[in-house]
Every structure is written in C-alpha cells, then in structure tokens.
Amino acid sequence: MKRKLLLITALILSVLIIVTGCQFLTGTQTTFSPEDSLAVHFLDVGQGDAVLLVDNNETMLIDSGNPEYGHEIIDYLADLGITQLDYVVATHNHNDHAGGLTDVVANLDVGNLYLTDSEETKASKNLIAAAASKNIPISTPSPGTAMAFGGSVINFLGPLNVHEDVNDDSLVMKVTHGSHRFLLTGDMEEVAEKELLAANLDLAADVLKVGHHGSYSSTGYLFLRTVNPRYAVISCGVNNDYGHPHEETLSRLNDAGSTIFRTDLLGTIIATSEGDQLNFNKNGVTPTQPYQDVDNGLASTTNPVSETPANEATAETATYIGNKNSKVYHLPSCSGLPKESNRIYLNSLEEVHAQGLTPCGICKPPS
Ligand SMILES: [Zn+2]
Numbered sequence: 280m281k282r283k284l285l286l287i288t289a290l291i292l293s294v295l296i297i298v299t300g301c302q303f304l305t306g307t308q309t310t311f312s313p314e315d316s317l318a319v320h321f322l323d324v325g326q327g328d329a330v331l332l333v334d335n336n337e338t339m340l341i342d343s344g345n346p347e348y349g350h351e352i353i354d355y356l357a358d359l360g361i362t363q364l365d366y367v368v369a370t371h372n373h374n375d376h377a378g379g380l381t382d383v384v385a386n387l388d389v390g391n392l393y394l395t396d397s398e399e400t401k402a403s404k405n406l407i408a409a410a411a412s413k414n415i416p417i418s419t420p421s422p423g424t425a426m427a428f429g430g431s432v433i434n435f436l437g438p439l440n441v442h443e444d445v446n447d448d449s450l451v452m453k454v455t456h457g458s459h460r461f462l463l464t465g466d467m468e469e470v471a472e473k474e475l476l477a478a479n480l481d482l483a484a485d486v487l488k489v490g491h492h493g494s495y496s497s498t499g500y501l502f503l504r505t506v507n508p509r510y511a512v513i514s515c516g517v518n519n520d521y522g523h524p525h526e527e528t529l530s531r532l533n534d535a536g537s538t539i540f541r542t543d544l545l546g547t548i549i550a551t552s553e554g555d556q557l558n559f560n561k562n563g564v565t566p567t568q569p570y571q572d573v574d575n576g577l578a579s580t581t582n583p584v585s586e587t588p589a590n591e592a593t594a595e596t597a598t599y600i601g602n603k604n605s606k607v608y609h610l611p612s613c614s615g616l617p618k619e620s621n622r623i624y625l626n627s628l629e630e631v632h633a634q635g636l637t638p639c640g641i642c643k644p645p646s
C-alpha cells in the first residue's frame with residue numbers, strides 16, 4: 280500500500296517537473312498565463328465590419344469596412360504602433376467587409392491572408408491581386424481548424440457549405456482566451472446558423488459579434504439561445520439605409536439578457552480579456568446619438584457633453600495627445616498623431632489614466 284502511494288507521488292512529481300520544464304522551453308510567448316491579455320477592437324467603420332485582435336504582439340485584422348476605411352484603419356494601427364499584421368481575414372467578399380483590405384494589404388507587411396470559399400466580387404478580386412503582387416500566402420481555413428494566436432486559440436467553425444447568399448459563406452471564428460470566448464460571424468444569416476446548430480458545434484460565447492449588422496435575418500432564436508452571449512456587439516452605421524440593427528434582433532438580444540454595444544452609438548468599442556476580467560472600454564467615447572437602445576450602464580459612465588473646466592489642456596499646452604478612436608495617447612512630438620478631430624488634449628498622466636488610454640508604441644510616452 281505504502282509502495283503504491285510512493286509510486287503515485289513519484290508519478291505526480293515527474294509530471295510536475297515535465298510541465299514546469301515545458302514552460303521554460305516555450306517561454307511566455309506561447310503559454311497562456313493570467314497576465315496575458317487579448318484585446319478585441321470593434322472598429323467604427325460606419326456601415327460595415329472591422330475587428331482587430333491583438334494578443335501577445337500577434338495581430339489579426341478581420342474585415343475592414345468599405346474601401347474608404349482602408350487608410351483610416353492603417354492610421355488606427357499606426358497609433359497602436361502596429362506596422363505589420365500577422366493575419367488578415369476577409370469573412371466574405373462583400374465590399375463593406377473586404378473593401379478596405381486592399382489598401383491595408385498593399386500598405387502593410389501581412390503574414391497571411393485568409394479568404395472564404397465563395398462567389399468572387401470586385402472587392403475580393405482587388406484584394407487577391409494586391410496580396411498576390413506581394414507574394415502574401417492566401418488560403419481558406421477549413422471548418423474544424425484550430426490555430427494558436429498569442430495566448431488565445433482560434434477555432435474556425437464555418438461556413439460548412441457554399442451558399443446561394445454570399446453572407447452565409449462568412450467565415451465563422453471563435454476566439455478563446457482563458458475562460459473568455461468571442462464568436463465572430465461576419466454577415467452569417469439564419470441558413471448558415473442552422474447548419475452550425477445541426478453540426479452540434481460548441482457555439483457558447485461570452486461576446487457575440489452579431490451577424491449582418493443586426494439584421495433580422497441573422498441571430499435566430501435558437502442560435503442566440505445556444506450562443507447565450509453576455510455581450511452582443513453590433514457594427515453598423517449611423518442612420519444606415521438598411522435600418523440596421525432591426526428591432527426584431529434587438530428585442531431577441533434583450534430577451535436573451537445580452538448587453539448590447541453598438542458602433543453607431545458608441546464609435547469604436549474595445550473589449551479586453553485579462554485573467555478572469557472581461558472589460559469593455561467605456562471612456563472617451565463620444566456618442567453621436569442618444570443611448571435609447573443601449574441598456575448597459577454606459578450612459579451613466581460616459582459624458583456625452585463634457586463641461587469645459589478652466590484648466591483644460593489645449594493644442595498649445597497639452598502634455599499628451601490622445602486619440603478618441605484608438606484610445607492611444609502620444610507625446611505632442613510624436614510622428615503618428617491622430618487627425619485634429621480625433622484628438623483629446625491632456626494635461627497629466629492622471630487625465631490619461633482617467634480616460635483609460637494606452638501609450639503609443641512609436642513615441643513611448645511615460646505611463
Ligand atoms: Zn456586411
């Protein structure tokens with residue numbers, strides 16, 4: 280009996296040594312630890328989608344809005360000190376998703392381009408030509424593929440078929456960082472949602488990037504009940520022609536108890552997963568409309584119209600300059616300052632911290 284116990288103890292010890300040894304070998308770059316963080320930026324690109332993932336210096340841009348947003352995204356990335364992207368993904372070939380990627384791919388160093396298998400469009404042809412001219416590898420991740428991304432894992436879940444509607448051909452990705460799961464669905468509609476449900480995939484997520492800008496034809500009842508997201512992010516333009524997000528979708532999300540964040544009301548939204556914390560950036564966001572549909576406490580923590588105190592920093596006196604959209608702050612001497620309309624002038628680090636800003640990777644201001 281005693282001998283058995285000794286054997287078990289030895290076994291446990293050797294497993295422990297192997298595990299610790301592995302961590303030494305792989306270092307912190309590839310091993311998830313609670314200190315690591317994943318940032319998911321839902322960029323405000325008007326009526327379109329663009330999502331940036333940053334984890335342990337690995338970067339992935341998923342969609343980019345219409346062509347006119349390509350350069351805005353390049354500027355946004357420069358503010359974060361990002362000049363190369365490990366992965367660029369077009370969820371599907373519509374212009375409001377793939378349109379801006381041609382400029383991104385043409386202007387930045389890109390490691391890999393992922394496309395879906397679907398009907399070609401002008402946007403996808405331009406994108407493929409830009410990538411091919413720079414010898415960027417192009418591939419289509421098959422459903423069921425998993426990849427490591429920083430300290431996260433990305434599972435490609437769909438599309439499971441080629442469809443009549445290009446929206447249903449959207450790449451569906453689940454990003455898992457520790458205990459936090461993000462489900463990104465492009466413009467997937469109910470047809471493809473039902474296929475994922477029928478395949479019995481693990482769709483549960485904490486954050487759902489709501490399909491097709493909140494159209495009633497996506498986010499079906501059963502799909503939503505299965506994903507059961509605590510948070511729902513809707514990317515759409517102010518007063519867009521489609522009436523997105525549709526009332527039916529908002530009401531289904533409300534019934535499911537999901538807190539809704541909308542780029543048309545809030546601008547760029549940044550979610551950060553760190554250890555057991557999942558936070559949404561609520562600072563420095565200027566709403567363009569009242570908050571009537573946003574039931575999430577943001578209204579109370581954001582000042583739509585800020586009073587101007589006597590000692591407010593100006594362009595001449597500011598010690599730091601923040602970017603309203605990217606939530607990054609710079610030294611006034613930085614080469615990558617945001618355009619005038621996106622600037623926040625700040626006197627002190629105290630003000631910087633109160634706005635929840637992060638330091639620029641180019642000028643590296645004190646933090
Ligand atoms: Zn779309």
Ligand SMILES: [Zn+2]
Pocket residue numbers: 371373376445446466
């Ligand atoms: Zn679409």
